[in-house]
Amino acid sequence: MTATTQALGDLGERVAARWLTRRGWRLLARRFRSGHRDLDLVAARDGVVAFVEVKARRRVDFGDPVEAVGWRKQRELSRSAHVWVDRYGRPGESYRFDVVGVLFVGGTVRVRHVVDAFPLFD
Numbered sequence: 001m002t003a004t005t006q007a008l009g010d011l012g013e014r015v016a017a018r019w020l021t022r023r024g025w026r027l028l029a030r031r032f033r034s035g036h037r038d039l040d041l042v043a044a045r046d047g048v049v050a051f052v053e054v055k056a057r058r059r060v061d062f063g064d065p066v067e068a069v070g071w072r073k074q075r076e077l078s079r080s081a082h083v084w085v086d087r088y089g090r091p092g093e094s095y096r097f098d099v100v101g102v103l104f105v106g107g108t109v110r111v112r113h114v115v116d117a118f119p120l121f122d
Contacts, residue, residue: 013041029045048095049085066117
């Protein structure tokens with residue numbers, strides 16, 4: 001990963017975190033690490049814990065950012081989420097995966113939040 005790509009990802013995560021908190025979500029973790037995998041954001045609201053994958057892009061040449069979470073990435077996220085639940089989960093909480101796409105184009109920022117984007121793998 002290049003420094004430019006990493007910087008764009010960091011900026012996308014900050015934008016997504018701010019976007020979520022302004023909508024009533026409480027951030028529980030940023031970049032939760034489980035081995036070599038990580039969860040970008042873990043957020044909670046109304047008894048729901050969302051494991052949020054953030055995808056940031058400067059162009060849509062290769063599709064919308066939220067379309068960039070394939071089955072391999074989903075499997076890795078699911079494994080990390082299971083570790084998080086084992087460590088920090090509480091009875092009565094519901095869990096889901098969300099994807100937040102952040103698109104930076106022409107001086108504007110567009111955020112797209114896909115709720116319950118894919119199921120937990122076992």
